[in-house]
Amino acid sequence: MLKDITLGQYFPGDTLAHRLDPRTKLILVVLYIVALFCAKYFWTYALVALVLAVCVRISRVRLKALVRGLKPVLIIITFTAVLNLFYTKGEEPLWQWHFLSIYPEGILAAVFMVLRITLLIMGTFLLTYTTSPIHLTDGMESLMNPLKKIHVPVHELAMMMSIALRFIPTLIEETDKIMSAQKARGADFESGNLLQRAKAMIPLLVPLFISAFRRADELAVAMECRCYHGGEGRTKLHVLHYAARDYAAMVLGLAFAAGIFVLGRMGL
Amino acid sequence: MEPILRVEHLTHTYGSGTPFERSAVQDLSFQVEAGEFLGVIGHTGSGKSTLIQHLNGLLRPTSGHIYLDGTDIWAKPKEIRQVRFQVGLVFQYPEYQLFEETVYRDIAFGPTNMGLTPEQVDRAVREAAAFAGLSEELLDKSPFELSGGQKRRVAIAGVIAMDPKVLILDEPTAGLDPEGRERLLANIRAYHQAKGNTILLVSHSMDEIARNVDRILVLKDAHVLMSGTPREVFARAEELESAGLDVPQVTRIARALRDRGLAIDPAVYTTEELTAALLALKKGGSAVC
Ligand SMILES: Nc1ncnc2c1ncn2[C@@H]1O[C@H](COP(=O)(O)OP(=O)(O)O)[C@@H](O)[C@H]1O
Ligand SMILES: [Mg+2]
Numbered sequence: 001m002l003k004d005i006t007l008g009q010y011f012p013g014d015t016l017a018h019r020l021d022p023r024t025k026l027i028l029v030v031l032y033i034v035a036l037f038c039a040k041y042f043w044t045y046a047l048v049a050l051v052l053a054v055c056v057r058i059s060r061v062r063l064k065a066l067v068r069g070l071k072p073v074l075i076i077i078t079f080t081a082v083l084n085l086f087y088t089k090g091e092e093p094l095w096q097w098h099f100l101s102i103y104p105e106g107i108l109a110a111v112f113m114v115l116r117i118t119l120l121i122m123g124t125f126l127l128t129y130t131t132s133p134i135h136l137t138d139g140m141e142s143l144m145n146p147l148k149k150i151h152v153p154v155h156e157l158a159m160m161m162s163i164a165l166r167f168i169p170t171l172i173e174e175t176d177k178i179m180s181a182q183k184a185r186g187a188d189f190e191s192g193n194l195l196q197r198a199k200a201m202i203p204l205l206v207p208l209f210i211s212a213f214r215r216a217d218e219l220a221v222a223m224e225c226r227c228y229h230g231g232e233g234r235t236k237l238h239v240l241h242y243a244a245r246d247y248a249a250m251v252l253g254l255a256f257a258a259g260i261f262v263l264g265r266m267g268l
Numbered sequence: 269m270e271p272i273l274r275v276e277h278l279t280h281t282y283g284s285g286t287p288f289e290r291s292a293v294q295d296l297s298f299q300v301e302a303g304e305f306l307g308v309i310g311h312t313g314s315g316k317s318t319l320i321q322h323l324n325g326l327l328r329p330t331s332g333h334i335y336l337d338g339t340d341i342w343a344k345p346k347e348i349r350q351v352r353f354q355v356g357l358v359f360q361y362p363e364y365q366l367f368e369e370t371v372y373r374d375i376a377f378g379p380t381n382m383g384l385t386p387e388q389v390d391r392a393v394r395e396a397a398a399f400a401g402l403s404e405e406l407l408d409k410s411p412f413e414l415s416g417g418q419k420r421r422v423a424i425a426g427v428i429a430m431d432p433k434v435l436i437l438d439e440p441t442a443g444l445d446p447e448g449r450e451r452l453l454a455n456i457r458a459y460h461q462a463k464g465n466t467i468l469l470v471s472h473s474m475d476e477i478a479r480n481v482d483r484i485l486v487l488k489d490a491h492v493l494m495s496g497t498p499r500e501v502f503a504r505a506e507e508l509e510s511a512g513l514d515v516p517q518v519t520r521i522a523r524a525l526r527d528r529g530l531a532i533d534p535a536v537y538t539t540e541e542l543t544a545a546l547l548a549l550k551k552g553g554s555a556v557c
Contacts, residue, residue, distance in 0.1 A: 174364075180326050181365040184357040185426060186349055186381030203377065206367035210412070 010132045016245065017059035017130045022139025024246040029127050031253040035260040036119055043268035044260050045115050051256060052123055061129045069125040070118060077117050084110040133165040142240055155231025163219070171212065178207050270338045271299035272434060272466050273323060273355075278332035280318055292318035294490040296332070300434070300468065305460055307477035307498075308470045310487030311512040316470045317360065319487070320436050323468075324355035336434075353382050356432030360439045362423030366411040371402070371422050374411050378430040396429035399459045401451065417448045421455075428459065435459075436468040441476060453480055478502070478516040478537040486511065503535040518542050 012018075017025075032051075039045045056066065070077070088110075090103030128136070141158035148154050179189065182203045189200050278296040283289050293315040300306055310316050321327040322334055325341050325348040334341050341351045356378075359365065368374035372393055379392040397407060400421040406414070411422050424440065437456065441449040457480060460467050471477050477484060477498070484501045486493040488511040494501060501508070505515045505523060514520070516537045522545070523534045530549060536542050 177359070178365055180321065181359045181362060182377075183326060184324060184352055184359070185378035185430065186352055187377075188349065188381070203365075203367045207365055211364055 009129065011061060011065065011129050012132075013060060013130065015059050015130070017055060017061075017126070019245070020249055021240055021242055021246045022131050022135040023143050023240060024242070024249050025127055025131055026136075026139050026143060027250060028253045029124060031257040032123050033120065035257040036116060036123070038257070038261040038264040039116070040264040041268050044263050045112065045119075047260060047263070048119055049115075052119060052126070055126060056122075059126060059130045061126060065129065066122050066125055070121055073117070073121060077114055080117065081110045081114050084113045134162060137162040137165070138236075138238070138240060155234070159231075167212075167215070170215075171208070174211055175204070175208060178204055269302070272302040272304075272337060273300040274335040274338075275299070275319075275323075276333045276335070278319070278322060278334065279330050280315075280322065280327060281330045282318075284330070291330075291490055293322075293487075296490075296492055298485055298492060298495060300466060302433075302466055303464050305467045305469070305480065305482045307481035307484045308468055308487065309472060309474065309477050309484060309513065310493075312472060314487040314511075315490045316472075316487055317438055320357060320438060320468065320470060323434070323436060324357045325351045326357070349381075353378075353430050354432055355434045355436065356427040356430050358424050358427045358435070358437045358440060360442060361420075362426075362440075363416060363419035365423060365426075366419060369410060370408055371397075371411050371414070372407040374422060375407075375425045375429050378426055382430060392429045392431060393425075396425040399428050399455065399462070400425035401455045417444055417452075420444070421452070424452075432465070434466040434468065436470070438470045439472070440469070441471070441473075449476070456480070472513070474502075474508075474514050475516045478519075486513070488512075498537050499535045502537050505534070 020028075032048075035051075036048055039048050056063065085102060085106045086100055088103060088106035088108075089101075090105035093101040093103050094107075095102045131139075137158045140161070141154055144152070144154045144157075179187075183189070187200060187203055189197070189204070192200065276297050278293055279291060280293045281289060281291045296315075296319065308316055308320070318327065322329055325334075328342065336351060336354060341348065366374050368377065375393045375396055376389050379389045384392065393407070394404075397404070402418070402421050402425060406418065406422075411419060414422065420440070424437070428435065440456070441452055444452065453476065456467065456469070469477065469481060481498065483496065484498055485495045486501060486508065493507065493511050494504060502515050502519045505519065508515055515523070518539055518541070519535065519537050522532050522536045522542055526532045526534045532545050532549065536545055
């Protein structure tokens, strides 16, 4: 059950979407998000969806995998849709019952909100599906480099992030294992009221924290044994290079965001 | 007599519907008699851990059935906890599951979950600690102060304390030094003799299995390759080697001697048996090594 979490999962491949520089992809995702928030009406949303569809096609990520990523946020999507449906007021209600009323504007707002969240999540998932966590943090570190001037510990942040990403699957597996072991001794994680359930988590959380600390300790020692001392003067094995395709992709991305911005302003 | 555990056509598929789909056990059938000491052996990845997690209902079969004392354990899914109390499972590296402030309270976790009275729990904890080879003064210590081997004994005691009819141990000696390994196995043997209950010992070391169990179940690639007494199993050494398993060292020596022309039973598996066989040969006056 815990294995269903696909957050940050990477599907290896060798498509254009995989080969782009991670920095390019990060910039493109930012542009995509900007465009998404400039979208106003069906035309602009359709255009954003079309661009996403083309990117999905290029990356050969299966649609099923993308849709699966939506599962964890289904509740949030439903919740915002319902809120928008009932709280957006217009002129003529379509339907009324006590204090509840639905206006055509509300239906539109709900539809757009669902579209916006879905497209947002699918777009960012496409990034993590086509970019390995290592590349992703490399890209972020490189993009945030200017911040070093104002003493932001960019390298350390990036290192922490790669380590965290690396250990998510390990911790999930560990959680599964400890849970099974405690269930074998009659632990019950599924029934009881809130307080009982919270208490039932102790046999799971204590071993999990202990093993996380142990792992952190071991990793720190291993890093120090290899003379790790932070980012200063450190060179990279894989140096990032922009290729022609990166410049082309960025120009296209900029044009796309600008286009949506203008169309949105026109109310389309 | 009805076998205590009966597994029929058990199949378990991990990650069905994803590209990572794979069957970890496939169409497995076997029985375990009450009071038996059964060894389960197989190469890493052959499905041992998956199989045993079915026996106490931690995993649900993709297809097939498991009968405990003649009743399907999934007949009443709501009461699966009762099955877990009857079939005690000690996981691989169980020392990582300890969580209580004292050894005593950690061992008491299982019996308390069973709903026993404090007196019954106390008796169960002390008895289990003794079986697992833990001295009384350890009971008030924090489990996190103990050595690795002691922690493992605490975890094993935590399962023994539930007084299960069937005790399953998944590679209990993994990562212990030879002496600690030997002592732990001696404790398990003593427990088996004192209680007379059924034990399943999972291992990938033939030497370890050979000296302890009544019967061996050999797994290979999600299937049962063979099962039988140690003697029957070791007589089929070629098949074992094809499954990536070694026969015990003694058996290997016996086979090598036979290949050099000595009339020796190639399926002997204890040092005593081999010595006896060699002495008999010497008396018989045939070839001398
Ligand atoms: N939770 C799991 N999810 C997916 N595959 C698994 C899981 N557990 C085990 N497997 C796979 O099932 C096969 C059998 O594993 P396991 O039962 O642990 O074997 P053994 O204990 O004999 O080493 C292995 O190929 C392993 O990769
Ligand atoms: Mg195993």
